[in-house]
Amino acid sequence: MKDFPLPPPGVRPNVLHPKCPSRGILQHLTSRWGALILVALAGRTLRFSQLRRALGDVSERMLAQTLQGLESDGMVRRVAHDVVPPHVDYSLTEIGEEAAAHVRALADWVEGRLPEIMAHRGAGR
Template sequence: MDAPSRLADRMQRGDVFAPRCPSREVLKHVTSTWGVLVLIALRGGTLRFSELRRKAAGVSERMLAQTLQQLEGDGLLVRRSYPVVPPHVEYSLTEFGQEAAQHVEALADWIEERLPELAKAAEP
């Protein structure tokens, strides 16, 4: 196999170790604190902005809005806006979002289960 076709094969999959690979941006969005919490929260179904903000306690409106825009831009969630007063906006996961949420939830579960051991291992 020649070099150009090997490169093409790699770029179809993505190469997170390559400095300019777009997968790094998606990884950053999915693994950010708020990205993880949004993905896990939406595994349970469609939620409105205010419901997401309550679930992800401590997130500012601005940061939540930015996180939602990033995840939507990555194709992981869908934003539905209804033309009513007051505005009604709902968020739900796409098929890719469901898959990503499953993986980050498994990591979050592992952290929660291992928290005592992790805390002890971090002691000086």
């Protein structure tokens, strides 16, 4: 997606266009782990192990890959401390906090509608 240019000024990017770079960013934000990382980091800083525990069942590899994607998009700030033993802190950037608020709103909606959604699932069996 990196080789697809941004549209000219005044033309809005189109997430429905197969080559628009906005698709990759949306994927990072709305993937299972991307969305959960945004919610977990909203308003706070966590170390890698704390973040992994907060998410529960994510592998180290998947967490690292997802964090790298969010960091490359400017959503996550990674700060490595030069101490023994070394540790790394993760937090959201300003734009990451903004994205997290949108993801949190969707998560709140899902949680609020969960009984109704689950009832539909049960009725469909």
